[in-house]
Amino acid sequence: MAKGRKAKQAKTKLNMIIYGDTFTGKTTLASQIAYYKREDGTPFRVLYIDAETGGLDSYLDDMEAAGINLDNIYILYTQSLTEVRQYIAKVKNHEDLYELDEDGNETDEIVKDAYGEPFRADAIIVDGATILNLTTQSGLVEFSKKRNKVKADKAGLLGDERLVKIEGAGLEIKDWSTIKFKGQDLILDLMSSGVNCITTCREADEKISVKTDDGQFQSVATGRKIPDGFKGLDYNTNTVLRTFFDKETGQICAEVEKDRTHIHKKGEIIEDPSLLDWQAALDRTKDKEEFVIKNDLVKAVEVEQDLYAKEVLGRVGDPVVEDATDSDNTSTSPTPDDLRKEIVSIKNSLSPVAKKSLKEKLEAKGLPTAYKNVNDISVLQEVIETMKN
Secondary structure (H helix, E strand, O other): OOOOOOOOOOOOEEEEEEEOOOOHHHHHHHHHHHEEOOOOOOOOOOEEEEEEOOOOOOHHHHHHHHOOOHEEEEEOOOOOOHHHHHHHHHHHHOOOOOOEOOOEEEEEOOOOOOOEEEOOOOOEEEEEEEHHHHHHHHHHHHHHHHHHHHHHHOOOOOOOHHOOOOOOOOOHHHHHHHHHHHHHHHHHHHHHHOOOOEEEEEEEEEEEEEEOOOOOOOEEEEEEEEEEOOOOOOOOEEEEEEEEEEEOOOEEEEEEEEEOOOOOOOOOOOOOOOOOHHHHHHOOOOOOOOOOOOHHHHHHHHHHHHHHHHHHOOOOOOOOOOOHHHHHHOOOOOOHHHHHHHHHHHHHOOOOHHHHHHHHHHHHHOOOOOOOOOOOHHHHHHHOOOOOO
């Protein structure tokens, strides 16, 4: 469903990618968002999603010594893209976060900030998109093995032929398209979260295919560095920084590849970069209205599939049957409170096993599992629809 607004300035939110070689200050730079202030003057609360396993831990003592209250930083360790997106959805839907036990299961204890209030993130850091890309690829390779097992069974392969067919499975063209889609969807998820977001990843050599004299294609490095993660990860991002170590000056530097906030110019080299520079981008629009673009990428694909199916089946232009509920002027739209009551009623009728299954289904769709602070009617209606199906 399209969404529109009049052309006027909205509040600025950081949407940044920081990439570079190992030990070039990516995590240090990203973590400086913990020094940012809310409009009421209190420090930012930061959800730090660590896919690198301990990337921030070595900096915590220095941050605390510099005056950062570590209760305002909640660290989640995961290499699962699905789990990352579930937590982004929790932030977007203003859900409570719960402490996790040693097995990663939620306890009954709500995560609180330094003021004793339920933790509400002002910023999300996803540290390690390279790892998320790797685990996504590995997951699809395992799926490809299952796909080849079906093919082997269908072909009646036995012995070594069967083993080679299954274990030799690799990513197909459609798998690479799926991975690219997941990366784009991750960035759009972050943008639709309503908070500031920073993604870090390693760097890789950009390569292109070149046809050789014998007619074969060879992969050749261009000499340019690119983010080592999901392809096209930087397309929808407002700011892209590449960090590197300058041997001549002995300093960590950052090259500005893109900055739609106009804090720094494209191509500028910043010596000893500081994320605090971008606080000014937030301050200059603090009196403006909030505007968050919903991530409808998956839904848009479904709409296009439906339209394409109608074209193929020759049903374009079929008369649209008007929904009787839309034409009934006497009907009234449900309020958020009505929908929340219906959700509670449905949940109360479920067994504990069914409730657990429902929670997993909602999380998989990026829908909230707690509704006290959810006032978006379309979200609540989608939750009800999911509960009933």
